[in-house]
Amino acid sequence: MLSIQPIPAFNDNYIWCISNQEKQALIVDPGSAKEVIDYLTQQQLTLKGILITHHHADHIGGVNEILNTLGEEIPVYGPKSNRIPQVTHFVDDTSPLVINELGIEAQIITLTGHTLEHIAYLIEGNLFCGDTLFSGGCGRIFEGTPEQMFESLNKLKDLPPTTKIFCAHEYTLSNLKFALAAEPNNRALQAYHAKVERQRKLNQITLPSTIENELKINPFFRCGQSEIQSNLRAAFELPSSLPVVDYFTHLRKWKDVF
Ligand SMILES: [Zn+2]
Incomplete structure (x- = not known):
């Protein structure tokens, strides 16, 4: 063990x-x-x-x-x-x-x-x-x-x-602020954000996470989701049909300046 x-x-x-x-x-x-x-x-x-x-x-x-x-x-x-x-x-x-x-x-x-x-x-x-x-x-x-x-x-x-x-950094809370901008109606994300906010107020570590959790809340795992895609289309004036990797590219660009 x-x-x-x-x-x-x-x-x-x-x-x-x-x-x-x-x-x-x-x-x-x-x-x-x-x-x-x-x-x-x-x-x-x-x-x-x-x-x-x-x-x-x-x-x-x-x-x-x-x-x-x-x-x-x-x-x-x-x-x-x-x-x-x-x-x-x-x-x-x-x-x-x-x-x-x-x-x-x-x-x-x-x-x-x-x-x-x-x-x-x-x-x-x-x-x-x-x-x-x-x-x-x-x-x-x-x-x-x-x-x-x-x-x-x-x-x-x-x-x-x-x-x-x-992972190697305690970035969870700031990541979730961005995640909520990308996918504000994701209930699992809202709940996780509230939990992480409590943890960080107490100066607690938020790791480890799991793949299961990230699939529910991490926008970079969720570029195929319609809410994220429509927010990206609005922010970057993208055409209506794009491969998922293009949404990922724009999501990462958005995060770089968030
Ligand atoms: Zn590095």
Whole structure:
């Protein structure tokens, strides 16, 4: 049985710590070192590996200091990228990542869009998706095309509904404000927004979400819905018949300036 705990860093990042009963741990996207080292020390966990989703500094910035402090031999798993020189073990979606020591097998999912080399790790029904899918939203498209991001999100939509979503930021509340603008009459969204608002007032984490929840409330999963489509047609003066991916593209554009 794995335990998955958030280590907050910066303003709104979560560095996820996956550990087993033998107190062995993996860390996902350590953008900062101090919080990770403090947490592992407090919890008496032994770091057995670092998982990286993409090259942005708030995801890899702590790797060097963690290795300097806890041991240079700790493996760092990640996509093949000359922008992540710390990676010692390249992973891709052609084969699962097996970490024998922890008895963990991670399925790797290629998620192009936020960056060109972004990947996710699916471990026992838990998805570590970096900056691709957020609760109520999706990542900005910095390097890929909207078509690539749409395809990446479609891969995640097809995962089992019970899949838990461990994304890298606490963006849920601001995402839901936009989601309500796109689909104001979605009852499930209204209820989720009220719940998240309460949680954030108490400074509680809103994650993990699930695929099942995101299918009900995330506008980037719901570009086929008529309410979202008619709002996009009005906002962008779009023709009446468009492929869903074009609605997605305009929805992402709208969110960029929201
Ligand atoms: Zn990023």
